[in-house]
Amino acid sequence: MSIHPPAVTGRGRILLTGGRVLDPASGTDDHLDVAVAEGRIVAVGPDARAVLEGLDETAAGGGDAPATSAGHGGDAPASSARPGRDADIEVVDCTGRWIAPGFVDLHTHLREPGGEAAEDIATGSAAGAAGGYTALCAMANTNPVCDTAAIAELVWRRGREVALVDVFPVGSITRGLEGRELTEIGALNACAAKVDFFSDDGIPLADSLVMRRALQYATAFDVVICNHAEDPDLTAGAQMNEGAMSSVLGLAGWPHEAEEVMLARDLILAGGVGARLHVPHVTTAGAVALIAQAKRSGVRVTAEATPHHLLLTDDLVADYDAVMKVNPPVRTSDDVEAVRAGLADGTLDVVGTDHAPHAPEFKDQEWEHAPCGMLGLETAFAVVNTTMIATGRLDPLTAIARFTTGPAAVRDVGGHGRGIAEGEDANLVVLDPELSWTVDATALHSRARNSPYHGRELTGRPVHTLLRGRFTLRDGQVAAPADHGQRTEHA
Amino acid sequence: MTAIATEPAPMPHLLGIDDLDTAQVVRILDTAEQLLPIATRERNTVPTLRGKVVCNLFLEDSTRTRISFDLAAKRLSAEVLNFSAKGSSVSKGESFKDTALTLDAMGVDCVVVRSGSSGAPLQLARYLDVPILNAGDGWHQHPTQALLDVFTMRRHLGDLAGRHVVIVGDLLHSRVARSEVQALTLLGAKVSVVAPPTLLPPQVEGWGVELVADLDEVLPDVDVVYLLRVQRERMHRAFFPSSREYSRLWGMDARRLALLGEQAIVMHPGPMNRGVEISGEVADSDRAVITEQVTNGIAVRMACLYLLLAARGGSDAEEAR
Numbered sequence: 001m002s003i004h005p006p007a008v009t010g011r012g013r014i015l016l017t018g019g020r021v022l023d024p025a026s027g028t029d030d031h032l033d034v035a036v037a038e039g040r041i042v043a044v045g046p047d048a049r050a051v052l053e054g055l056d057e058t059a060a061g062g063g064d065a066p067a068t069s070a071g072h073g074g075d076a077p078a079s080s081a082r083p084g085r086d087a088d089i090e091v092v093d094c095t096g097r098w099i100a101p102g103f104v105d106l107h108t109h110l111r112e113p114g115g116e117a118a119e120d121i122a123t124g125s126a127a128g129a130a131g132g133y134t135a136l137c138a139m140a141n142t143n144p145v146c147d148t149a150a151i152a153e154l155v156w157r158r159g160r161e162v163a164l165v166d167v168f169p170v171g172s173i174t175r176g177l178e179g180r181e182l183t184e185i186g187a188l189n190a191c192a193a194k195v196d197f198f199s200d201d202g203i204p205l206a207d208s209l210v211m212r213r214a215l216q217y218a219t220a221f222d223v224v225i226c227n228h229a230e231d232p233d234l235t236a237g238a239q240m241n242e243g244a245m246s247s248v249l250g251l252a253g254w255p256h257e258a259e260e261v262m263l264a265r266d267l268i269l270a271g272g273v274g275a276r277l278h279v280p281h282v283t284t285a286g287a288v289a290l291i292a293q294a295k296r297s298g299v300r301v302t303a304e305a306t307p308h309h310l311l312l313t314d315d316l317v318a319d320y321d322a323v324m325k326v327n328p329p330v331r332t333s334d335d336v337e338a339v340r341a342g343l344a345d346g347t348l349d350v351v352g353t354d355h356a357p358h359a360p361e362f363k364d365q366e367w368e369h370a371p372c373g374m375l376g377l378e379t380a381f382a383v384v385n386t387t388m389i390a391t392g393r394l395d396p397l398t399a400i401a402r403f404t405t406g407p408a409a410v411r412d413v414g415g416h417g418r419g420i421a422e423g424e425d426a427n428l429v430v431l432d433p434e435l436s437w438t439v440d441a442t443a444l445h446s447r448a449r450n451s452p453y454h455g456r457e458l459t460g461r462p463v464h465t466l467l468r469g470r471f472t473l474r475d476g477q478v479a480a481p482a483d484h485g486q487r488t489e490h491a
Numbered sequence: 492m493t494a495i496a497t498e499p500a501p502m503p504h505l506l507g508i509d510d511l512d513t514a515q516v517v518r519i520l521d522t523a524e525q526l527l528p529i530a531t532r533e534r535n536t537v538p539t540l541r542g543k544v545v546c547n548l549f550l551e552d553s554t555r556t557r558i559s560f561d562l563a564a565k566r567l568s569a570e571v572l573n574f575s576a577k578g579s580s581v582s583k584g585e586s587f588k589d590t591a592l593t594l595d596a597m598g599v600d601c602v603v604v605r606s607g608s609s610g611a612p613l614q615l616a617r618y619l620d621v622p623i624l625n626a627g628d629g630w631h632q633h634p635t636q637a638l639l640d641v642f643t644m645r646r647h648l649g650d651l652a653g654r655h656v657v658i659v660g661d662l663l664h665s666r667v668a669r670s671e672v673q674a675l676t677l678l679g680a681k682v683s684v685v686a687p688p689t690l691l692p693p694q695v696e697g698w699g700v701e702l703v704a705d706l707d708e709v710l711p712d713v714d715v716v717y718l719l720r721v722q723r724e725r726m727h728r729a730f731f732p733s734s735r736e737y738s739r740l741w742g743m744d745a746r747r748l749a750l751l752g753e754q755a756i757v758m759h760p761g762p763m764n765r766g767v768e769i770s771g772e773v774a775d776s777d778r779a780v781i782t783e784q785v786t787n788g789i790a791v792r793m794a795c796l797y798l799l800l801a802a803r804g805g806s807d808a809e810e811a812r
Binding site for chain 2: 239242243244246247248249250251252253319320321360361362364365366367368369
């Protein structure tokens, strides 16, 4: 069996026509046709059709129409994706829709290996495709932990086999997430998965000396260290945001200071050794201000906003439904406002989902015994569109940048998060920014059901996703995994 | 049972004082007043809840509260099922929801639930169709304790409107304090709080209480001193330095007792830490009504069970004026 399966590539010729192209790499925001052939973008602009027609037909395969997955959401695929198939060119009418680079998530918990009751790489990849993603960075807190090249390659390879998104593993900073000994950052960086992003996410790296050494060591490879910013001493037993709500609900609070104290330390340490620091899930007004200040003083820091911290507030905890339990916690409307402002002004560079599936039997516990985390991949664009774009807080092009070029500037994700230009991999998403839909947690592609948006109406949804010219989402239907969920040989 | 006021809205559950309005609280207190002779065994057990099954689901140890509910149910002739389980459901591999559905399958008529987890009774109320009575959840609510407390205050002081109650001690970790403040506020009493700053809940000002820095200053003005239990292990997490310092600054002792007005009373939800929040002299003085609270607790819990079970459905219409 091949250790390094080749990337699955679409062979057909596809013309995306009539859509609004939002390409942050070039700053393009215009109505342009996009021609795709053999997995790549071959032309953008008025001559796109002519270029496709001019290609040697024998070079193009017989189209590429993967079966759609059964069991998720209703009718058979509509035919709008292929109304004008002439001369083996699939013409996709994108009128009223946006064409953007496929999304990149720096912060996904795919749970495989070890947590397959909640999610695996196939179901998580399907959720990613449904959310418009073509690249997911799988967090390291699996079982076993992704602290060796062997695990990183396993995750990377499994992503290639499923072929609904490209999976880029995150390596843990410390062995077993124990906060003591460094993982072999060099070996992880050199392996097939080319790990250049390290995080003990879920567990803060509390020991300041280990954190400093991790940052120092990382400079040898110029890889990124991502620390969950939380002082664990200040959050002992914490259950929700500390404030008026925690006070009334009788739950131990997670003070905003816990995030800010740890973040301030990390910014000082990263600045001191010249290392690259990525701050995941920023949630407080104070944290946004600290990051802005560090950026002004030249610290090599990037930062992330999650969709849920752009929308949800701690009053939603009032009925103790553990679906709302997340770390860091949903906070106050003032904090939400600060995160929105930070995402708008670029203090926060990326939208990262912190997609964290949990099996229902764990969420159906008393609040204090339930695990932290919520689903996010399939609702991320809708939440950002609803909270930021539709409200005029963020123009569409910049918003798309936070999903694409923003994360691609943090770590190397190959042909993802790049321009919509001739020669680039055809990793694309077609979005309907006007579509209003009511989230049904049971209809999502994740194996878990812990969506905090269940029953909520959101606006905006991916319609098609293309991974190297192959439809992973077509007319809202996710394609079957390339290996039909089974590990197979790729010749 | 006659002449019980039925105008207030029926209660589907008793999860917290914050679910109640003033009329509902008054009805519970008035009902308890009528049931008190049965609670104190001056009158015989009544058959009001005959045939009903009350499940005491105690997921946290509390012998005192469980016995009180046990007695309350038995004085009303209900059958009592004790379901005790230490630790969380998850430690046994089942979900809390599974535990709830198990009770449902057993066909109980009411669940009295005690849990170390804030919010567990609310979750149970979502899973089950029978009335849920919160017997204390985490740091969140302990509604029957607050009701028996205001019942006791009312017997000593009459109408509580305009009365002044000071609550002293560990409000942060206290389910009693949260319910107590809400019940007193509904009845129009003024509430002050005195505590080490480390043991005040965040943004406690939002509760409509007055923060008082010095216990001595407020004592001459109050009608009730309500002392909260202080757990000695708190000092190991740096909430306060020592029980000696605590008792000197926030404890009720003989000197402070002398600062009280003539009809002021001293209360404590129990169990007491003699020598920490309350000195032996105070606990044993005639100002302390702590054992009365215990007796009244049976009557108040009878009233709650009665209103949740017997006063539901058809009987409401019958008793409507």
